[in-house]
Amino acid sequence: EAQVTQNPRYLITVTGKKLTVTCSQNMNHEYMSWYRQDPGLGLRQIYYSMNVEVTDKGDVPEGYKVSRKEKRNFPLILESPSPNQTSLYFCASSLGSTNRLFFGEGSRLTVL
Amino acid sequence: GDSVTQMEGPVTLSEEAFLTINCTYTATGYPSLFWYVQYPGEGLQLLLKATKADDKGSNKGFEATYRKETTSFHLEKGSVQVSDSAVYFCALSDRGGNKLTFGTGTQLKVEL
Numbered sequence: 001e002a003q004v005t006q007n008p009r010y011l012i013t014v015t016g017k018k019l020t021v022t023c024s025q026n027m028n029h030e031y032m033s034w035y036r037q038d039p040g041l042g043l044r045q046i047y048y049s050m051n052v053e054v055t056d057k058g059d060v061p062e063g064y065k066v067s068r069k070e071k072r073n074f075p076l077i078l079e080s081p082s083p084n085q086t087s088l089y090f091c092a093s094s095l096g097s098t099n100r101l102f103f104g105e106g107s108r109l110t111v112l
Numbered sequence: 113g114d115s116v117t118q119m120e121g122p123v124t125l126s127e128e129a130f131l132t133i134n135c136t137y138t139a140t141g142y143p144s145l146f147w148y149v150q151y152p153g154e155g156l157q158l159l160l161k162a163t164k165a166d167d168k169g170s171n172k173g174f175e176a177t178y179r180k181e182t183t184s185f186h187l188e189k190g191s192v193q194v195s196d197s198a199v200y201f202c203a204l205s206d207r208g209g210n211k212l213t214f215g216t217g218t219q220l221k222v223e224l
Binding site for chain 2: 004033035040041042043044045048050056058090092096097098099100101102103104105106
């Protein structure tokens with residue numbers, strides 16, 4: 001089954017404790033992206049990657065890092081999480097561009 | 113920069129009512145336009161899209177027409193069902209296809 005898998009789905013952590021949210025897709029997609037969803041703000045792009053070893057900033061990259069060492073994986077790293085990073089995070093992938101994005105089920109992160 | 117404006121929700125309708133969710137956009141050039149739907153507890157999924165002016169996207173009884181003159185892409189459905197209850201996001205893709213800009217989302221509730 002074609003899917004985008006994110007882990008963990010739910011996480012409560014404390015300020016400053018490094019964490020990684022993993023994202024994996026099994027569709028051989030070149031394009032992958034991370035979004036955060038906040039009430040009243042919709043989805044905002046954090047980072048995206050057009051292919052292996054190619055990443056670029058989206059609209060809200062501050063406080064986040066990503067890497068794309070393999071085509072299927074695109075982890076989101078919070079080196080020192082802060083409460084304003086409490087949000088619902090979505091990973092998405094597509095073939096080539098944003099023509100049709102496939103989304104994961106989301107990761108709800110709470111930073112205390 | 114690019115932006116998408118959607119009508120605020122929630123929109124509450126009775127089953128079999130007519131649905132319109134307004135969406136207007138600001139963009140340079142000729143973006144592609146999308147409607148995504150998010151059912152409770154799930155990631156977003158593509159509902160329909162249009163890639164050039166006057167194109168009509170349609171799926172599952174939903175329709176939207178790309179209107180360049182009014183920079184709009186309103187979502188319509190002739191007869192909604194309870195199962196259509198979800199959050200609907202209008203989005204546009206930049207010319208390079210690297211970035212999808214979302215509206216804030218409109219929650220639809222359909223009651224019996």
